[in-house]
Amino acid sequence: MLSATDTKLLGFAQTLELTARDLYQFVVGRKSLSGDERQMLTQFHSHHVAYEQTLNGLLGKNSVSKRNDSLYTGFLQKLSETPNVWTALLQIENALVTTHTKSIESIESAKVSALIASIVTIEARHAAILATMTSTNLSLALDNSESVLVVS
Amino acid sequence: MIALTRRELLRLSGASIASGLVLAACGKQAGVIDDNTITIIGKSPVTAPLADVEVTDAVLLRTAASLEYNAIETYTTALESKLLTGDLRKVAEMAKRFMDDHQQHADAVNALAIKLGAKEYRCGNSRINDVYLAPALAIITESENPNSAIDIVALAHAVENLAAQTYQGVVELLSDPMLRADAIRIGQQEARHAALLAQVLNPGLANVGPTSDAKTGKPNIAAVPSEFGSLANIQLTIGKPKPDGSRTTLILETPSLNSLVYDFVACQA
Numbered sequence: 001m002l003s004a005t006d007t008k009l010l011g012f013a014q015t016l017e018l019t020a021r022d023l024y025q026f027v028v029g030r031k032s033l034s035g036d037e038r039q040m041l042t043q044f045h046s047h048h049v050a051y052e053q054t055l056n057g058l059l060g061k062n063s064v065s066k067r068n069d070s071l072y073t074g075f076l077q078k079l080s081e082t083p084n085v086w087t088a089l090l091q092i093e094n095a096l097v098t099t100h101t102k103s104i105e106s107i108e109s110a111k112v113s114a115l116i117a118s119i120v121t122i123e124a125r126h127a128a129i130l131a132t133m134t135s136t137n138l139s140l141a142l143d144n145s146e147s148v149l150v151v152s
Numbered sequence: 153m154i155a156l157t158r159r160e161l162l163r164l165s166g167a168s169i170a171s172g173l174v175l176a177a178c179g180k181q182a183g184v185i186d187d188n189t190i191t192i193i194g195k196s197p198v199t200a201p202l203a204d205v206e207v208t209d210a211v212l213l214r215t216a217a218s219l220e221y222n223a224i225e226t227y228t229t230a231l232e233s234k235l236l237t238g239d240l241r242k243v244a245e246m247a248k249r250f251m252d253d254h255q256q257h258a259d260a261v262n263a264l265a266i267k268l269g270a271k272e273y274r275c276g277n278s279r280i281n282d283v284y285l286a287p288a289l290a291i292i293t294e295s296e297n298p299n300s301a302i303d304i305v306a307l308a309h310a311v312e313n314l315a316a317q318t319y320q321g322v323v324e325l326l327s328d329p330m331l332r333a334d335a336i337r338i339g340q341q342e343a344r345h346a347a348l349l350a351q352v353l354n355p356g357l358a359n360v361g362p363t364s365d366a367k368t369g370k371p372n373i374a375a376v377p378s379e380f381g382s383l384a385n386i387q388l389t390i391g392k393p394k395p396d397g398s399r400t401t402l403i404l405e406t407p408s409l410n411s412l413v414y415d416f417v418a419c420q421a
Contacts (some may be wrong), residue, residue, distance in 0.1 A: 006189065006309055015302075034357075036356065036357035036358045039361075040358075040360045040361065042358045043361040044381070047376075047379050050379045050380070051379075091171075100335065101333050101336055101337050101340070104329065104336060105329055105332075107329060107331050108329070110325075110326075110377055112321070113324065113332045114320070114321075114324035114328065115380075117319075117320045117323040117324075117332070117335075118320060118380040118381040118383075119380065119381070120336050120340050120381070121320050121339060121343040122343070122376060122378070122380060123340075123345045124340035124341070124344050124347075125343050125344065125346070125347040125389065126376060128343075128344035128348055128375070129351070129375050129376065131362055132348070138246060141348060142253065142341060142344050142345070142348075144331060144340075
C-alpha cells in the first residue's frame with residue numbers, strides 16, 4: 001500500500017503525464033508533420049499514455065483524472081507555432097525528467113522509485129532525439145536545464 | 153530372552169565392526185594426539201575463506217563508478233583505434249563529450265561513496281572487462297572483420313545501455329531516497345548517450361522506436377526501444393560474418409553479486 005507521501009507525489013506525476021499525453025495528442029494532429037515524424041511522435045504519445053495508466057493503476061481510488069490546465073495552456077501556445085514544436089516538446093520532456101527525478105528524492109517506496117526511474121530513462125531518450133530535430137549541438141541533447149514543475 | 157542363531161550372531165557382529173570402521177575413518181578419536189606421523193601424499197590446497205560481504209549503498213556506488221571507467225576505457229580504445237573516420241568522424245566528437253560526462257559521473261558517484269565512509273574506486277570493473285569488453289574488442293579488432301569501425305560504435309552503445317540500466321537498477325537497491333535520485337540523474341544521461349549512438353547505428357526517425365530485421369526477425373537497434381527503461385540483457389552483434397551470414401552475438405548483463413565492487417576490492421595494477 002502506498003504511503004500518503006507517495007500517493008501525493010504519484011498523483012502529481014500522473015497529472016504531468018496526462019498533460020504530456022494531451023500535448024502530444026495535439027501535436028500528432030498537425031498536418032505539417034512528415035509521416036516519419038508523426039510515427040515517432042505517436043510512439044512518444046503512447047509512452048505517456050502508458051505512464052499515466054500505470055500510475056493510475058498504482059494509485060487506484062486515489063488516481064487523478066485531470067491534466068494540469070495551466071501547464072497545458074502554456075505549452076499549447078508554444079506548440080501552435082510550427083517553428084517551436086520541437087523545442088517545446090524537448091522542454092516538456094526535460095521538465096518531466098527533472099520533476100520525476102526530484103520526486104524520487106521524496107518517494108518512500110523503493111519499488112515505486114524504480115518505476116519512476118524506468119520512466120525517466122525513456123523520457124530522457126525522447127528528449128535526446130527531439131533535440132536532434134533542431135540542432136546538431138550535443139549539449140542540447142545531453143544537458144537538461146529545465147526546472148522542476150510545481151503545482152499551480 | 154532373545155534367541156539368536158549362530159548365523160544371525162555372525163551377521164550382527166560383522167555389521168558392528170563395519171560401522172565402527174566407518175566412524176573411525178570419519179574423524180579424530182577423542183584423546184588421541186595428532187603427532188603428524190601419518191604421511192600425506194601431495195599438498196592439500198589452502199582454502200581462503202570468503203570475505204564477509206554486504207551489498208551496501210557504498211558498494212553500489214563504487215560499482216557504478218567502476219562502470220564509468222569501463223566506459224571511459226571503451227571510448228579511449230575507440231579513439232586510439234583511429235577507426236572513427238569518414239562518416240563516423242562525428243562519433244569521435246561524441247566520444248570525446250561522452251568521455252567527459254563519464255569522468256564527471258565517476259567523480260560524482262565516488263564523492264557520494266566517500267561521503268558514506270567508503271573508499272573511492274577509480275578503475276574499470278575487472279569482471280565486466282574480462283567477461284564482456286575484452287572479448288568484444290578482440291572480435292571487433294580481428295583483422296578479417298570488415299565491420300570494425302561500426303562495431304566499435306555498437307560496443308559503445310552497449311556500454312551506454314549497460315550503464316543506464318545499472319543506474320536504473322540500483323534505484324530499487326539503494327536505501328537512501330536521495331541517492332536513488334542521484335543515481336537516476338546520472339542514469340538518464342547515459343540513456344541519452346545510448347539514444348544518440350543508436351541513431352548512428354540505425355539512423356532515421358522511422359528507426360527511433362522498436363523495429364525488427366526483415367530477414368532474421370531480431371530486434372534492430374533503437375534509440376527508444378521500449379515504453380519503460382528495460383533491465384533485460386543487452387545483445388551486442390559484432391565481428392566478421394560467418395558463412396551463413398550471421399555474426400557473433402554477445403550478451404551483456406548489469407553487474408551482479410560476482411561483479412560488485414565490494415569494500416575490500418581494490419583497483420588491480
